[in-house]
Amino acid sequence: MHELSITQSIVDAVCERAAGRPVRTVSVRVGMLTAVVPDSMRFCFDLTTAGTVAEGAALEIEQPPGTARCRACSKDFTLADLVLLCPCGSADVEITSGQELQIISMRVG
């Protein structure tokens, strides 16, 4: 369950920045092409925030969809999974979004 260590990293970073102030909301960006399951992340968030300044905070998860650009036909298209195949048949594609794993912001005070 890598969501546990990932969520722990988020909570550590957030608590450090909060510098003792209570954290109300944490916003993160988890792309659809990452191996991170949002529901597991929520579960781990409640677990890892317990006893910290972020206890009871809401977790907002933004999920950018997978997109790619084909180097053969230069079209942009949606990627439902990691299979790198353009509708034109070319496998020479570049992932342009969906792999984000970032902390966006938090609300404190």
Next chain:
Amino acid sequence: MCGTCGCSGGSEGGTGTRIAVPHTHPHDGDHVHDHTGPHQPVAIRGTADGGETVTLEQRVLAKNEDLAARNRSWLAEQGIVAVNMMSSPGAGKTTLLERTIRDFAGQRPVAVIEGDQETMLDADRIKRAGSTVVQVNTGAGCHLDAEMMRDALTTLAPVSGSLVLVENVGNLVCPALFDLGERSRVVIISVTEGTDKPLKYPYMFAAADLVIINKIDLLPYVDFDVTRCEEYARSVNPGLRSLTVSATTGEGMRDWYDWVAGQY
């Protein structure tokens, strides 16, 4: 036993060096933080209810990635090649390592980092094969990370020019996300696991530099399709190289050794 809380650090017994992974205690009121990394500028915005929005915009795994980068440059300075070996449980990682160690004896110094949730069993096998080894027990953790890698390298103290083989925890999901600072990543799949493994675990195959198909001595007895498996793997990672071996009979191992030589 853990020095912080006195909890059991896992099963005892066995020989060799073991590192119990430092674990955090989320319910301790006072959090300890290290302040090694530079702090990024923080944008703060007031809101109507008296709260403030603090913009962070940082990578979640920034700390691990920074540590991995430090491991990577240390290894490069020493001329050491570290290879992160990943697979599902039982694909044959330890068997492949044992044979590699025996075949490299007298040619290239090999050191091994063994990641398992519990026990020293694999480390004992590696030691018997003739290599120095550090066992990292991750406990509930399902992967190695860059901090464990740094600690293991410190304990292992590999000589310059050596080959460091890292046996990650048997798992085809979690280890793909955590950079250790290795030179290259190898995913091992055995022919008893099914041809469609690369499609079921695409993240691991997308992150790999080489796929080793192991246990080919069993091909006559299973319906595994090597060519199709390689096609599936390349559908998520077009440049992925692959080779086929039997770690028990030794068939194909020459290709693996050539690949290792090519990493220097």
